[in-house]
Amino acid sequence: MSLLPAPLNDALKRFRHEFTPNTTTPTLYRCMVDGRIEYTATPCAKGAQTSIVDTRPTSGGLAPERAFTDQLADMRRNASVESNKDDLPGSSPSDDEITCANIDALIGQAEKQLRMPADARSGADWGKRRKMLAQQRERMRC
Known part of the structure; x- marks a missing residue:
């Protein structure tokens, strides 16, 4: 028996029904x-x-049998460990290594352009650019 008047009790039941998540698929x-x-x-x-x-929704990597708060704590802990890996010595490339990688990529582009059919002037320009990049690479001891 409800303490609420019948119309209000019916409205409350409808509200609960409408806003209760459907757990069945x-x-x-x-x-x-x-x-x-x-x-x-x-x-x-x-x-x-x-x-x-x-038609069940995917779990998004969460295990339904474990408490959400425990899984969230594990995910945060793992994210913290992953972000700290970048702070370890030798784990991130130095500026020189990045520059050398960029030079290598540019040399690769120049060599690709040199293999493409083009006029003599364009070929000479790409040849000069490749030579300049190779000299810079040599100076940096890449």
Whole structure:
């Protein structure tokens, strides 16, 4: 027996029903009918090839059997460990290593352009650019 008046009690029941999350997932059927695939909420017609489609939401990497707060703490701890790896010596490239990698990439582009059919002037320009980059690479001892 409710202490609320009947109309208010009915409104409260409707509100709870509307805003209570649905924990069940609807069943979706995949039916092969005359060579066509149809998806329905009702079982397939007799004689149709039937399979049930999994409509459960993905977990996003979370385990339903473990408490969300525990999993969140684990994720934060792992993220912290990953971010601290960058602070270790030798784990991130130095400025010279980055410059050398950029020079190597530019030399690769110049060599690619030199292999492409082009006029003599363009080929000479790319040849000079490649030579200049190779000299810079040599100076930096890449």
